[in-house]
Amino acid sequence: MQLKPTQIVNQFFLLLSLLLFISCKENTPVSKPEFPALTFDNPDANGGAWKTIIIISPNDFLVDIPVNFDSEEYKQELAQSKSAVNQRTYAHEVAINYWASGSVLRWNQIARELVAKYNHPPTEGKKPDPTKPMASPPFAARAYALLSVAQYDALVATWFYKYKFGRLSPSHNGLKSSLPETNLPSYPSEDAVIAAVSYKILSKLFPAENDYLYNKALEHGNTRLWSGANLKSDIIAGGKLGEQIAKKVVEYAQNDNFENAKDQDQKWKEKVGKINNAWVSQSSSKSPPLLPLMGLVRTWFDKNEVLGNPQPPAPPDFKSEKFKQDIDSIKAIGNTRTPEQKRIAEFWADGVGTFTPPGHWNKIAEELIRNQHFTELRTAKILQQLNRAEEDAAIACWATKYKYFFPRPTQVDKEIKNSLSVPNFPSYTSGHSTFSAAAAFVLGHYFPQDSSRLKKMANEAGMSRIYGGIHYFCDNEGGKMCGEKIGKLAVDWGK
Secondary structure (H helix, E strand, O other), X not given: OOOOHHHHHHHHHHOHHHHHHHOOOOOOOOOOOOOOOOOOOOOOOOHHHOOOOOOXXXXXXXXXXXXXXXXXXXXXXXHHHHXXXXXXXXXXXXXXXXXXXXXXXXXXXXXXHHHHHHOOOXXXXXXXXXXXXXXXXXXXHHHHHXXXXXXXXXXXXXXXXXXXXXXXXXXXXXXXXXXXXXXXXXXXXXXXXXXXXXXXXXXXXXXXXXXHHHHHHHHHHHHHHHOOOOOHHHHHHHHHHHHHHHHHHHHXXXXXXXXXXXXXXXOHHHHHOOOOOOOOOOOOOOOOOOOOOHHHOOOOOOHHHHHOOOOOOOOOOOXXXXXXXXXXXXXXXXXXXXXXXXXXXXXOOOOOOOOHHHHHHHHHHHHHHOOOOOOHHHHHHHHHHHHHHHHHHHHHHHHHHHHHOOOOHHHHOXXXXXXXXXXXXXXXXXXXXXXXXXXXXXXXXXXXXXXXXHHHHHHHHHHHHHHOOOOOHHHHHHHHHHHXXXXXXXXXXXX
């Protein structure tokens, strides 16, 4: 079921009356929510002037002027909202609690769940289904980045119009909300914007999930009415604004060259044939490597800086003493692997069926953010910087992998005992190290009290691949160098 933008906006939140009257009133008390409702210490009143990424100016988007409080139209809408609140059901309360804890984070969770669902290699001999993409680490990094960027740009525009119109929440006019009162203007609704833009982006990335995502977005928007936090016009305005900005982000995604990363013509074979001791697939089917042209995908930050100096040095020569020491160390770990080393390897594995290393760092970010009192806008700002850094880390790392085609340790020495499955792409540099160093740098900037701990986590994530027997120390060192550079680019952009 693919809906046109106007259909989405019209249906998005206008099914309210039907949903209310077909739902039975239940007296069961609502259990304590998983997380408390979102409150914030600072409303980020200047957020409408924050630097955007894809959109040029919030002024470029159409948002209708809200009606006056003393108009008959407003009074009728207020009366309808009071009726909706009075007929709230147990199911509505559960949904309200779910979304009220922070909808940017909730949609990030949904994205991670979808990545895990689709993070499986294609069935051998079966033609790929474009509606069911393989959510590999680079795919996942891109998905998280597109979602976060769309949410952030949309919320900057939302804040611009909130403070332009200054419409007070309906609680100032006698409508009691079940959610904490804030001094943030209510028009347009930030939740409606987030729901609309998140649905649009994720349904493009995961087409087979369109119906599921539409229903989640519909539920999300309706909770603002069931709770009394917004009027219908707040929500419709937000839905329309989200649709407009999502369109811009989808256009960006259609032109970022990711589709060509799959290297359908298998040009990688020409290059690998010229390299001595080059990587070869260790999968049973000897399938082509993952995304050989990922290094040509459009970067979020300056391409020359992402892919330029300082670059990881070339991996050591196979005949060098450095390489001999490296391979001997990996072999020794395999022969004496401790329970703690195995635990670390498994904790950071993030392989098939998981939300990948970038998703792991999004989960860490969520845990840090939930300990703060941030607006949806500030949360989106942190996540877009994290996830743009993660996608650029993937681009730079994969460019290096397919520059050198460095073999995995288990290819060089068949006696190495690995505890993790060997990924189907070259070894140098380590994706885990690159992703983790970039993430730790960005999050350490926003959470300086946790900076030291985050660096230790990033180092452990890098070492986990060595403990698992599938990477060299040089892979780890090169990835860390690249990741920290890209993390700094992301932080500098935010300044």
